[in-house]
Amino acid sequence: MRGLNMLSTGQIVRTAPVSHQLPPAARGTALRAQAFTPPTRFAVLDSLGTLCRFTKNEMLFAQGDEAKSAYKILSGAVRLLLVTGDGRRQIIGFRLPGDVLALDCEGVCTMTAEAVGSVTAVRCSRARIDRSIAERPQVREQLSRMLWQEVRDLQRHLVVLGCQTAMERVASFLAQLARRSGARDGSAVEIHVSRKDIADYLGLTLETVSRTLSELRRRGVIDFPKSREVLIKSLDRLRELTADAS
Amino acid sequence: MRGLNMLSTGQIVRTAPVSHQLPPAARGTALRAQAFTPPTRFAVLDSLGTLCRFTKNEMLFAQGDEAKSAYKILSGAVRLLLVTGDGRRQIIGFRLPGDVLALDCEGVCTMTAEAVGSVTAVRCSRARIDRSIAERPQVREQLSRMLWQEVRDLQRHLVVLGCQTAMERVASFLAQLARRSGARDGSAVEIHVSRKDIADYLGLTLETVSRTLSELRRRGVIDFPKSREVLIKSLDRLRELTADAS
């Protein structure tokens, strides 16, 4: 989770290859700088892929699909999730502009990816990527680094789900949001996802998330100037609540 | 989690390089075949490393340590865990003979590894492994496959911690144990870890794990002929309880 920008109102040229330049909607926001670090993560994708769009709640790919493409998000947000036999869903993570999807599996997609709102992305066939990987050692290096990062994120998430209270989970989520958007005390951070998504990410119910956010507002740690936006009033007090891994 | 064998009583030659042969203690058990599939996973390690031993609860490495070595387990079991600032611990997974450790991070260890009982392993410097990876594309391929597998396991674990009941969690754990040891109805499977470890793995308390296991025995799904051993009486009924991802 990181800055984010779901407006994507600027017109986008629908030709490939796509330039490294950020989409117009990504510029001119307070969160821009952090939202695209590193600015050209896994840059091969940009030059090999073609541009595509997804509408709200549209699936990019589903659990069990053949993994024939990878994606790099240009604008919007994507949720990654697993669904159990009886319909319970667990959100594994969110992906934001600059992030790469579907390079963390082999043959078959292990999870489902859905657009949270409107999404623009670069799509590229795995075959082309594999060729590029075979040719350039540094691309392999990038892939490994991405996978290490993902393992690390998943491990941290495991701690959240395995041994934190509702308050700690919500605080962790907000702290993550704040950190990735480079927020300070007084910064407003847009929340791109619904309460239900936050709940499914944190292993809680939507009501518990809502109550916990209200409690944080009552304590003066955060505020909600608008819906879908959080005002960080005290980052320190937020961090105190997270019970971070040492 | 997979078969397992913590006896490791056979004498082991303490010289390097180590042969691909399994330690004596690993032979002659009903669980052998499954416990070492594939038999020579990431075989480079065997030829490059030196043999080492660890005693019960000894740390192989800790969160924050410089990741200068990788390990391949020959006998015994290792638990991987993260500890929060206030001492809560979350077990990320267990590693058994044939499994490789510490290739899933960069620079600094993201987690702690502890010997559950006596452990013998091959240790090899990351530098040598990196060299081997640079030279042989197939080794790089193996590394990617290992990382994909780890990502997949972590994702599944996330579902367990995020949206399963105590009964489902315990059943998942047992089903995992049974599957990896190739158990059928009537098979006895050794449990190498304590109730506390199971609890920390499943995000429960030790008491809840104990109660749930007792409930499963009452229902006739499993039995405990000895402590630290589970008799699978009905694999089907166990699987019904797991609420697997679809």
Place this chain on the structure above:
DNA sequence: CGCCCAGTTGAGACATCTCAAGGCGCGTGG
């Protein structure tokens, strides 16, 4: 033989879930 550690079991506390009602913002159509 007896200690000690790991596991079991019980009873009450508590966090979170479930079910239900109400409110707010927003787009749509009159």
Place this chain on the structure above:
DNA sequence: CCACGCGCCTTGAGATGTCTCAACTGGGCG
């Protein structure tokens, strides 16, 4: 421009699953 409906969020009250604290048991090992 307002009324309405709809989706999303908030809040309440009671149900419940898991945790906490505590006592007891059994097996292994000195």
